[in-house]
Each structure stands twice: as C-alpha cells, then as structure tokens.
Amino acid sequence: MKKIIILGLGLLFIGASCTKVDNYPGPDSAFQGNIIDSVTGKNMLTETGGINIMLKQLSWSDNPDPYYIPSKPDGTFEDTRIFSGHYSVIPTQGPFWPADSIVTDIKGATTHNFTVVPYLEITNFTHVQAGDSLVMTCQLSAPRTVGLPQILEVWPFVNNTPFVGSGAYISQLTISDHNSPSYNLADINSTWNGGIATTTYKVVVHGLLNGRTYYARVGVRVNDSYKKYNLSEVAQVVMPPEK
Numbered sequence: 001m002k003k004i005i006i007l008g009l010g011l012l013f014i015g016a017s018c019t020k021v022d023n024y025p026g027p028d029s030a031f032q033g034n035i036i037d038s039v040t041g042k043n044m045l046t047e048t049g050g051i052n053i054m055l056k057q058l059s060w061s062d063n064p065d066p067y068y069i070p071s072k073p074d075g076t077f078e079d080t081r082i083f084s085g086h087y088s089v090i091p092t093q094g095p096f097w098p099a100d101s102i103v104t105d106i107k108g109a110t111t112h113n114f115t116v117v118p119y120l121e122i123t124n125f126t127h128v129q130a131g132d133s134l135v136m137t138c139q140l141s142a143p144r145t146v147g148l149p150q151i152l153e154v155w156p157f158v159n160n161t162p163f164v165g166s167g168a169y170i171s172q173l174t175i176s177d178h179n180s181p182s183y184n185l186a187d188i189n190s191t192w193n194g195g196i197a198t199t200t201y202k203v204v205v206h207g208l209l210n211g212r213t214y215y216a217r218v219g220v221r222v223n224d225s226y227k228k229y230n231l232s233e234v235a236q237v238v239m240p241p242e243k
Helices: 002-018 194-198
Strands: 029-037 052-057 067-070 076-082 085-092 102-106 109-111 114-116 121-130 133-141 151-159 187-190 201-206 213-222 229-231 235-238
Touching: 029 052, 067 076, 102 109, 121 213, 121 229, 121 235, 133 151, 133 194, 133 213, 151 201, 201 213
Parallel strands: 029 109, 029 114
Antiparallel strands: 029 076, 052 067, 052 085, 085 102, 121 133, 133 201, 151 187, 151 213, 213 229, 213 235
C-alpha cells in the first residue's frame, strides 16, 4: 500500500514538473486608421466588413496565418487587442484595385491610413419618395478603365437603421419597376464603355410603410474575386404618417 501511495505521489510531481506555464504577454497594442478613397480624398463609403485589413505577424512566424480587421461603415478600422510585433499589413477584400502592402511595427496605439483606388464611383445620387415607393438614381464613373472587371449591377439597399448595405437591408421590400419606361434594370453585365458613363441608372423600391423612417443607398459591384459593392452615401427617408 505504501508503495502504491509513493508511486502515485511521484507521478503527480512528475506531471506537475512537466506542465508549462504560458507566460507569453497578452495582446497589449491597438491598430487603427482610415481607408481613404483616392478620388475624393475622403474616407471610403463602405459598410461593416465591406473591406478587410489583413495582418501577418512576421515577428511570430516566417509563414504566419493572416488576421483580419473588418472595416466600419465610416471607412475606419480599429482593433484594440493586437499583439505587439512586426507586421505585414494590406487592405483587401474590398471594391478597389489591388493595394500595396506595408511592413510596420505595431506597438502601443498605432495608426496608419491606407489610400485605395475604387473600381467605381457613384455620382449624382438622388432619392425621391413617391407614395409607398422610393426612387433612387445615380451615375457611374471609373477612375481606371483599362483592365476594369466586368460591371455586374446597380442595386438598392433599404434598412430601418443607418447600418445599410449588402449585409444589412430589408429583403421583403419589393424592388424594381419593370413597367416604368424610365427604369433601368439593375443588371449591367458589361465591360466599361461610353454608354455606362452616360447612363443614369434608376431603381425603385416599393412597399415602404407610412410613419416609418428608412435609410437607403445604392451599390454597384464588379466581377472580381470578392464582388463587394462600391456604395453611395446613406439617405434618410421619413415616410409621412398614416392618415
């Protein structure tokens, strides 16, 4: 019996001596900044997760797994729980031409702004409420046309909060008005040409309820790997009260 007890205690001490304590410092830094539209010089109009900032910690591994910080709707990004270290950083998975990466040290509160060239700009965006419908129009311009991927569609997004875009919209609303002679289908499915540059695109959303406040915008995307939308500003639409 004594031998069994001694053997058990010996195994316990051996096991304890083999246990490693994780004393690696926790994430103690922050990384933040702006994603700037090269055409307007302002923050890019986007949505939550419409763009990702990809980081690779070079000081941790020669082949590190990527880590992503999603964009906010105002074109900013921020993560306050980053490990200090040497990083490769690049804006990616957004509606813009491939950007250059940077190599930087992240320690403490670190800020860096990225300027990107959008595939398309939405210009002359208008919105008019008519009955239970919202009519939105826009035009398109392309900062670069050579090599621009095929343009797929212009599409409307409507939500009951200011967070509105391809990942946040009311899907049960009726979209389009095929009987209107001035209506342009959301589908474009074409490479860039003079006709696209001169067309005013019109989309109509039906089924808005009286007494409600909505938020609306339009988006256009191209046929690249990510198919993210270049977006207009957000318009507030206040529907009249019920009579």
